[in-house]
Amino acid sequence: MLYPYLSTASGLSQWLADDVTINEDKVFNFIWDEEDHKARMVSHRNNHYVKFEFLPETEDDAEDPAYFELRLELNELTQSVFIKITDYSDMDDNEELFDLWHSLVENLKETVGG
Template structure:
């Protein structure tokens, strides 16, 4: 069954460079995205409650975005991307999540991102 692409955007009070550290490196990701994150080169291992999932860092641009692809999606076009957007006029910073989910799991997936971004905001003191 094909997955559906969706995007969610969250306003975050943070500088792009600080935010980038939390979305791009294992120690930053392990503070809000997973219980623990390890990396060997482009391969990242995410651990939740003893369960491991591996993803590959496909693309990244300093202070701008990261794109990962789950190992189980390796031969597909599916990925998840975290993009940092800074408004030129207001300097407000947002994070835009692009992800894929089964049609009947999109809302649940969005809620999971919402919960994780709330954790990120608490760490950044941006609540």
């Protein structure tokens, strides 16, 4: 049930960004605060994980691109599903980054009713 919220433009736009679109070349456009951030889904496994890599804006970005990965994992003891987030970006403030993702996951919980 959660995977479409992690892997489709319509699902992502409900909780992750102000809007998310996808073009004919399968480039996702994440819009935050009226700014475009283009990314490709570079890997995925249905109902398990998705990884988005942002398209380079500078030469340095091309050598070391930013990405985020959303992975659905099952706690076998409790049978509950949780999301493991990997955010590889140039954001230096880990506390702010944690707060940002925590807020976004809360948006997701509200969206799916969980």
